[in-house]
Amino acid sequence: MIKIISVVGARPNFMKIAPIHRELQKFKSEINHLICHTGQHYDENMSKVFFNDLELPKPDYYLGIGSGTHAEQTAKIMIKFEKVLIKENPDLIIVVGDVNSTIACTLVAKKMGIKIAHVEAGLRSFDMEMPEEINRILTDRISDYLFVTEQSGLDNLKNEGVDDKKVYFVGNTMIDSLVYYKEKISQSNILNELKLKKQKYVLVTLHRPSNVDTGSSLEKLIKFLNRLAEESKVVFPIHPRTKLNLEKYELIKSLNPTVILTDPIGYINFQALVKNTALVITDSGGIQEETTYLGVQCITLRTTTERPITVEIGTNQLIGLELEKAEKTCLYVLSGNKKEGKIPKKWDGKTAERIVKVLLNGIP
Ligand code: UD1
Numbered sequence: 001m002i003k004i005i006s007v008v009g010a011r012p013n014f015m016k017i018a019p020i021h022r023e024l025q026k027f028k029s030e031i032n033h034l035i036c037h038t039g040q041h042y043d044e045n046m047s048k049v050f051f052n053d054l055e056l057p058k059p060d061y062y063l064g065i066g067s068g069t070h071a072e073q074t075a076k077i078m079i080k081f082e083k084v085l086i087k088e089n090p091d092l093i094i095v096v097g098d099v100n101s102t103i104a105c106t107l108v109a110k111k112m113g114i115k116i117a118h119v120e121a122g123l124r125s126f127d128m129e130m131p132e133e134i135n136r137i138l139t140d141r142i143s144d145y146l147f148v149t150e151q152s153g154l155d156n157l158k159n160e161g162v163d164d165k166k167v168y169f170v171g172n173t174m175i176d177s178l179v180y181y182k183e184k185i186s187q188s189n190i191l192n193e194l195k196l197k198k199q200k201y202v203l204v205t206l207h208r209p210s211n212v213d214t215g216s217s218l219e220k221l222i223k224f225l226n227r228l229a230e231e232s233k234v235v236f237p238i239h240p241r242t243k244l245n246l247e248k249y250e251l252i253k254s255l256n257p258t259v260i261l262t263d264p265i266g267y268i269n270f271q272a273l274v275k276n277t278a279l280v281i282t283d284s285g286g287i288q289e290e291t292t293y294l295g296v297q298c299i300t301l302r303t304t305t306e307r308p309i310t311v312e313i314g315t316n317q318l319i320g321l322e323l324e325k326a327e328k329t330c331l332y333v334l335s336g337n338k339k340e341g342k343i344p345k346k347w348d349g350k351t352a353e354r355i356v357k358v359l360l361n362g363i364p
Pocket of ligand 1: 010011040041042043046047067068098099100101131132207239240241244284285
C-alpha cells in the first residue's frame with residue numbers, strides 16, 4: 001500500500017487538491033491518501049466553506065498554525081508537519097501552489113528522504129519581492145515530481161537546468177474543479193442574493209501586499225473603485241488582510257456606499273460571480289486562470305504575472321499599479337471592447353487523472 005499525504009493550507013490550495021483527492025479515491029486499494037491542513041487559513045469563510053463546497057473530507061491532520069510573520073508561520077508549520085511525517089512515514093507528499101505551507105512542508109519532507117510532488121510547478125513572476133516567488137523557486141528546486149500547468153513553466157524549469165525526467169506537463173487542477181462543478185456553479189443563487197444582473201457588475205478581489213499593505217496604495221485603490229462605482233455596480237468580497245488594513249487606515253468609510261462589500265465568498269458562489277460578471281479586477285494568481293478558462297474579462301493590478309499564458313492567449317490584461325491606466329482600460333472593456341481569449345492546452349478537467357497516472361507508475 002502506497003501512502004500519500006497532500007498538504008493544504010491557504011484558500012487557493014483547496015480547489016487544486018480536491019480533484020486529486022477524488023482521483024486518488026479510485027485507487028483506494030493501492031493508495032492510502034491522507035490530507036493535512038496546516039491551518040494557515042482558518043476562518044470559516046477562508047477554509048471550511050471550501051471543504052464543504054469541494055466535498056473534501058475532514059482533514060486527517062489539522063495543524064492549527066494560524067497567522068504570523070513569514071518566519072513564524074513557516075517555522076510553526078515545519079515543526080508540526082515533521083511530527084506528522086514521523087508518525088505516518090508516507091511514500092510521497094503532494095504540495096500545491098506557492099503559499100508558505102507549500103515550502104514549509106516541502107523542506108521538512110525532503111530532509112526526511114520523503115518524495116515530493118509539486119503541483120503547479122515552474123511558474124515564475126521573476127519578482128523576488130513576492131514571498132510566493134521565493135516559495136515557488138525553492139519548492140521546485142527540491143521536489144521530485146514537477147507537474148506543470150502551462151508552457152512557461154516548462155521553459156522556466158528548463159532554463160533553471162531542472163532534469164526534464166522530473167517534469168510533467170499535465171494542465172491545471174484548479175480548472176479540473178471548475179469543470180467538475182460547472183453545473184453546481186450555474187445553479188448558485190448568489191446573483192439574486194446580491195441583487196445583481198448578469199454582465200451588469202464588476203467583481204473586485206485584492207489582497208496582495210503591494211496593493212493593500214500601505215495607506216497610500218489603499219487610498220489610491222479606494223479612489224479607483226469609487227470612480228468605477230459611478231459607471232457600474234461593483235462587488236468587492238474582502239480578504240481578511242485587506243479588511244484589516246482598510247480598518248487600520250480608517251479607509252472603509254471613504255468607499256462609495258454603493259460598492260457591495262462582502263465577506264470572503266465560498267467556492268461555488270464565487271465562481272458564479274466570476275462567470276457572470278462583465279469584468280474582474282484582481283491581483284490574485286488563480287483568478288487570472290479561472291477567468292481565462294471561462295472567457296471572462298480580467299484586469300490584473302500587478303506589474304508581473306507568473307501565469308503569462310493568461311495574457312498571451314487568454315482574456316487577462318496585466319495593467320500594473322498605475323490606477324489611471326487601469327481606470328481607462330476598465331472603462332474601455334465595460335464599453336464593449338473585450339479581449340478575445342482561448343483556453344490553454346490541457347486545461348480540460350483531466351489534469352488530476354494525468355497526475356495520478358504518473359504517480360502510480362513512479363512510486364514503487
Ligand atoms: C496567502 C498566500 C498568498 C495567497 C493568499 C490567498 C503566502 C505567502 N501567501 O496570503 O499567496 O494568494 O493566501 O488568500 O502564503 N487572515 C484571517 N483569517 C484567515 C487567514 C488570514 O484573518 O483565515 C488574516 C490574518 O490577519 C493574516 C492575514 O490575513 O495575518 C494574511 O494571511 P496569510 O495567510 O499570512 O497571507 P495571505 O495574505 O492570505
